[in-house]
Amino acid sequence: MVDGWHTGIVIKLVDATPNTRRFWIQIPTLDVFDFKPGQFVTLDLPIHEKKNKRWRSYSIASAPDGTNIIELVIVLLEGGAGSTYLFNEVKVGSELLLKGPLGVFVLPPSLDQEIFLICTGTGIAPFRSMVTYLHAHQIPHAPIHLIFGCRYQEDLLYATELSQLATKMPDFHYIPTLSRETSWQGHKGYVHQVYEKILSEKRPANFYLCGWKAMIDEAKQRIMALGYDRHAIHLELYG
Known part of the structure; x- marks a missing residue:
């Protein structure tokens, strides 16, 4: 460690959807890679001479489990130097320089207030970590709504796993919503309509938003328009 x-x-590498891949990374110098669900790591990739142009940050998609292995889920961005390197050059056995855990996008110490986890795409990563951790440790919590927006059903990361968790955790609600899928029986459209409908009568709640800037900006505006204070809104911005 330097x-x-x-x-x-x-x-380990597994293709999760047509444009996302799951990366399992072991840190052999540590017995345990200890982090809080919701935190991220920064990778230093050999894609530029300047440090700040080599660094790419990714939320940890796995929950802390007492091992030195973490999982990242990464989307291949068109023209993105970082993800192109990770998809084209990195194989099982490749070494990656990483720093972490970093970030304060974590659950509050007390979970007695309803929580809305709102995300798109690989923004699911920190929420999968949080929910898996709560279930593994049987931590009591107020209702949690995970609202996950994608275009098509094939884009839904961890769909089977999250559906199963929703059957095991009485106060966990997994709500995938698709904007372009025609044969989909579940929620259609965008994430915003889902939380607005659930909160048609305002009540105390905390909001965690993770994904691309456009979705987060719109969600923040809409949540505040429902009458919530900006301090109830926590953000993790991608890109």
Whole structure:
């Protein structure tokens, strides 16, 4: 480890959707990679001479489990130097320089207020970590609504796993919503209509938003228009 940087080794790769891949990374110098659900790591990729142009940050998609292995889920961005390198050059056995855990996008100490986890695409990563952790440790909580927006059914990351968790956790509601799928029986449209409908009568709630800037900006405006204070809204911005 140098200045908080660790060498991680890629031990497993799985294509999750047509344009996303799951990366399992082991940090052999640590017995346990300890983090809070919702935190991220920064990778230093050999894609530029300047440090700040080599760094890419990704939320940890796995829950802390007492091991030195973490999972990242990464989308291939058209023209994106970081994701192009990760998809084209990184194989099982590749080394990746990483720093972390970093970030304060974590659940509050008390979970006695309703929580809305709102995301699109790979923004599901920190929420999967949070919900898996709550279930594994049987932590009591007020109702949690995970509202996950994608275009098509094939884009829904961790769909089977999250559906199963919803059957095991009485106060966890998994609500995938698709904007372009015609044969979909579930929620159609965008994430905003879903939380607005659930909150047609305002009540105390906390909001966690993760994904691309356009979705987060719109959600923040709409949630405040429902009468919520901006301090009830927590953001993790991608891109």
